[in-house]
Amino acid sequence: MKIGELAKQFNCTVETIRYYEKNGLIPASVRDSTNNYRHYQQRHLDQLTFVRHCRALAMSHAEILELLQARQDPSANCRSIDQIIDEHLQHVSVRIAELQLLEDQLQTLRQQCKTPGSRKDCGIIQDLDRPLEKTVRAEHDISHVSGSH
Amino acid sequence: MKIGELAKQFNCTVETIRYYEKNGLIPASVRDSTNNYRHYQQRHLDQLTFVRHCRALAMSHAEILELLQARQDPSANCRSIDQIIDEHLQHVSVRIAELQLLEDQLQTLRQQCKTPGSRKDCGIIQDLDRPLEKTVRAEHDISHVSGSH
DNA sequence: TAAACACCCTGAAGCCACTACAGGGTCAAG
DNA sequence: CTTGACCCTGTAGTGGCTTCAGGGTGTTTA
Numbered sequence: 630m631k632i633g634e635l636a637k638q639f640n641c642t643v644e645t646i647r648y649y650e651k652n653g654l655i656p657a658s659v660r661d662s663t664n665n666y667r668h669y670q671q672r673h674l675d676q677l678t679f680v681r682h683c684r685a686l687a688m689s690h691a692e693i694l695e696l697l698q699a700r701q702d703p704s705a706n707c708r709s710i711d712q713i714i715d716e717h718l719q720h721v722s723v724r725i726a727e728l729q730l731l732e733d734q735l736q737t738l739r740q741q742c743k744t745p746g747s748r749k750d751c752g753i754i755q756d757l758d759r760p761l762e763k764t765v766r767a768e769h770d771i772s773h774v775s776g777s778h
Numbered sequence: 779m780k781i782g783e784l785a786k787q788f789n790c791t792v793e794t795i796r797y798y799e800k801n802g803l804i805p806a807s808v809r810d811s812t813n814n815y816r817h818y819q820q821r822h823l824d825q826l827t828f829v830r831h832c833r834a835l836a837m838s839h840a841e842i843l844e845l846l847q848a849r850q851d852p853s854a855n856c857r858s859i860d861q862i863i864d865e866h867l868q869h870v871s872v873r874i875a876e877l878q879l880l881e882d883q884l885q886t887l888r889q890q891c892k893t894p895g896s897r898k899d900c901g902i903i904q905d906l907d908r909p910l911e912k913t914v915r916a917e918h919d920i921s922h923v924s925g926s927h
Numbered sequence: 928t929a930a931a932c933a934c935c936c937t938g939a940a941g942c943c944a945c946t947a948c949a950g951g952g953t954c955a956a957g
Numbered sequence: 958c959t960t961g962a963c964c965c966t967g968t969a970g971t972g973g974c975t976t977c978a979g980g981g982t983g984t985t986t987a
Contacts, residue, residue, distance in 0.1 A: 642975080689973090691972095
């Protein structure tokens with residue numbers, strides 16, 4: 630199976646697959662000796678299924694590489710696998726809490742301007758001109774929607 | 779006021795301030811003619827307050843630059859300001875919903891391995907070896923914790 | 928048989944908002 | 958006069974791709 634076909638089947642781009650291969654998320658492909666095209670076999674499909682499932686669960690490549698290790702070693706203990714999932718779940722939960730706090734703050738801000746008028750009287754700009762609350766700054770510091778975990 | 783002092787007051791690094799200046803988020807600093815050190819005045823403090831407040835609300839630099847435009851033009855209409863906030867709020871809400879879906883999926887996954895044992899029997903790995911549900915893949919496609927908005 | 932077009936290759940640069948580092952200059956205290 | 962804190966510029970790194978430049982290959986159709 631050629632790379633384009635694989636990409637279509639997995640609903641991603643060929644660049645993504647090449648990128649995964651380069652970073653060891655899927656095994657190296659077999660190359661056609663005449664044109665150097667990549668060819669994929671069942672084991673590639675299986676591992677790509679695993680990887681894409683992990684990515685859909687928002688795991689980082691580092692986390693996925695750890696899980697692949699465990700996956701390849703049947704004698705490994707479950708503990709390390711559980712730990713990765715638990716920590717990841719923790720990241721996600723923290724991120725949700727942060728974003729919910731943010732949502733509240735933005736809704737409050739949005740309330741400052743109920744009636745559209747001139748910028749001079751805009752409560753939103755006036756609000757943003759005030760410094761941050763100490764509490765907010767302390768706990769939350771800076772994060773963004775696309776923020777780090 | 780020198781850059782280090784400013785950074786301390788705003789609880790950020792000097793590199794961040796230099797970066798903001800380079801990207802037009804704060805006005806160019808006045809330079810000391812003998813040693814080329816940056817010096818900051820009240821207008822810098824005011825604008826940096828605004829910018830840091832926006833960043834604490836997870837706005838992108840592009841969004842902040844738009845708001846700064848409106849801020850500098852007292853004759854501007856409130857509408858554009860509201861719109862930026864509304865759209866940003868929308869991003870945040872969507873992101874929260876995505877992450878909550880993710881959290882559910884991860885909790886379900888975590889349930890697959892209740893008793894620590896050998897990797898051979900690990901329900902988590904077995905689960906990850908299965909392809910994604912079509913519904914999930916379709917609506918959600920791929921995102922990550924630090925995901926895009 | 929040749930042109931058109933779809934597909935494949937590599938390697939480098941771009942995205943975002945910083946962060947870190949290399950390699951220097953400046954300044955105040957002891 | 959040395960130490961150490963601060964400042965400068967410019968470049969590279971982060972993650973997970975995406976895009977682009979500049980090619981080669983393969984199939985189909987005129």
